[in-house]
Amino acid sequence: MTQPSQPARSADVVVIGGGIHGSSAALYLAQRGLSVIVLEKDSVGRHASGVNAGGVRRLGRHLAEVPIAVRSRRIWATVADFLGDDCGFEVAPQMRLARSEEHLVAMRARVAEMQALGYHHEVMIGTNQIREYIHSLSDEVVGAVACLDDGFAQPYQTTFAIHRKARALGARFHEGVRALGLTREAGGDWRVATAEGDFTAPRVLLAGGLWSGEISATLGEPVPIIPFAPMMLVTTRLPPFCNAVVGAAGVPLSFKQMPNGTVVIGGGRPGRPDAATNRAETTFHPLRLSAQTCISLFPIMAEASVVRTWAGLEAEMPDQIPVVGPSLRHEGLYYAFGFSGHGFQLGLGMGEIMAELIATGATDVDLAPFSIGRFTGGAPAY
Ligand SMILES: Cc1cc2nc3c(=O)[nH]c(=O)nc-3n(C[C@H](O)[C@H](O)[C@H](O)COP(=O)(O)OP(=O)(O)OC[C@H]3O[C@@H](n4cnc5c(N)ncnc54)[C@H](O)[C@@H]3O)c2cc1C
Numbered sequence: 001m002t003q004p005s006q007p008a009r010s011a012d013v014v015v016i017g018g019g020i021h022g023s024s025a026a027l028y029l030a031q032r033g034l035s036v037i038v039l040e041k042d043s044v045g046r047h048a049s050g051v052n053a054g055g056v057r058r059l060g061r062h063l064a065e066v067p068i069a070v071r072s073r074r075i076w077a078t079v080a081d082f083l084g085d086d087c088g089f090e091v092a093p094q095m096r097l098a099r100s101e102e103h104l105v106a107m108r109a110r111v112a113e114m115q116a117l118g119y120h121h122e123v124m125i126g127t128n129q130i131r132e133y134i135h136s137l138s139d140e141v142v143g144a145v146a147c148l149d150d151g152f153a154q155p156y157q158t159t160f161a162i163h164r165k166a167r168a169l170g171a172r173f174h175e176g177v178r179a180l181g182l183t184r185e186a187g188g189d190w191r192v193a194t195a196e197g198d199f200t201a202p203r204v205l206l207a208g209g210l211w212s213g214e215i216s217a218t219l220g221e222p223v224p225i226i227p228f229a230p231m232m233l234v235t236t237r238l239p240p241f242c243n244a245v246v247g248a249a250g251v252p253l254s255f256k257q258m259p260n261g262t263v264v265i266g267g268g269r270p271g272r273p274d275a276a277t278n279r280a281e282t283t284f285h286p287l288r289l290s291a292q293t294c295i296s297l298f299p300i301m302a303e304a305s306v307v308r309t310w311a312g313l314e315a316e317m318p319d320q321i322p323v324v325g326p327s328l329r330h331e332g333l334y335y336a337f338g339f340s341g342h343g344f345q346l347g348l349g350m351g352e353i354m355a356e357l358i359a360t361g362a363t364d365v366d367l368a369p370f371s372i373g374r375f376t377g378g379a380p381a382y
Pocket residue numbers: 016017018019020021022039040041042043044045046047048049050051052053054055056057177178179180207208209210211212215229230231232254266311312313314336337338339340341342343344345346
């Protein structure tokens with residue numbers, strides 16, 4: 001534990017990245033009494049964590065992610081008290097629509113698999129029940145798999161609320177400060193070089209989203225991050241017709257109507273990412289496909305106009321699950337990045353788990369499937 005006399009540029013842990021994952025880990029580390037410095041090259045929540053669709057979804061998670069998503073959902077339930085900000089969190093069903101018997105067969109198999117593992121939050125629902133939540137629905141829809149108590153939140157508000165609480169607990173954020181490289185000092189501490197001078201700590205968490213691979217590669221752990229720029233669009237206000245966050249089998253879609261009547265549409269249609277310039281450009285043809293999908297599933301959408309579009313920069317891993325856990329080459333180095341388009345919901349639970357791992361050296365959550373070793377090979381080398 002750090003003493004009060006600790007120099008301003010030293011801490012128990014340096015976190016690289018002020019997105020939801022870095023900020024959340026900083027919060028939970030500080031809550032455990034550790035001193036934390038967070039380095040953010042731009043501003044907190046500037047990238048994926050501030051501009052995502054806000055889906056709080058356990059539905060359809062990779063099996064390895066399910067325990068983390070479940071843990072996160074428990075924290076989401078108390079988020080207003082915990083963070084002193086409701087984060088715009090609303091409980092609502094997340095559902096994935098089926099348009100064929102083949103879709104239904106796959107969904108039933110998934111629900112059965114989840115039940116066999118002891119998870120009961122995913123259920124099949126029929127068209128009558130779907131229509132209770134969606135009042136303008138295509139007759140093509142034949143059923144859905146749903147998680148009735150998932151929801152959505154405001155991404156920027158959430159990431160900022162986490163940041164505020166982390167700061168209130170003593171975490172020190174340095175925005176506009178880019179970690180340029182890491183070296184180990186003779187005494188075992190990490191030295192993180194920046195243009196503003198060096199920062200030192202015995203432990204470092206790399207939570208740098210899309211840019212994480214630049215640093216992990218210099219430490220002998222290269223990862224095949226695929227730059228990804230998922231796009232979003234928002235429409236004019238419509239009368240209330242949808243009280244669910246809706247996806248669909250066989251087509252990229254994330255669809256929800258906000259309390260103010262606007263409809264927010266995403267689902268992972270890609271724009272053009274450019275990590276070097278921090279830019280994510282929208283591309284119109286895929287956005288048009290998104291709009292067409294919406295009109296075909298929800299007839300009322302033919303009345304809507306698009307008012308705004310954007311894209312965010314995200315790190316996608318080839319197997320669609322993040323890199324989480326200790327480095328296999330360096331003691332005191334930890335990773336949490338590569339959330340592949342679905343890391344917002346996980347942010348709170350993941351931060352708690354990373355803090356537990358970093359502070360105690362262990363966690364009861366199985367992080368083996370997320371090991372960086374699946375790309376670099378090998379077992380821990382220390
Ligand atoms: C359009 C869109 C829609 C999405 N919708 C959803 C959704 O509905 N539900 C869901 O669960 N997820 C969703 N996601 C995914 C989710 O937003 C991300 O998985 C999550 O925000 C990743 O958080 P992060 O902290 O890992 O990364 P980021 O938010 O990218 O944060 C990483 C931070 O690290 C900083 N950084 C990087 N390198 C350095 C360095 N060397 N020095 C200092 N700082 C550095 C960056 O500037 C950045 O701010 C969506 C993503 C996008 C883009």
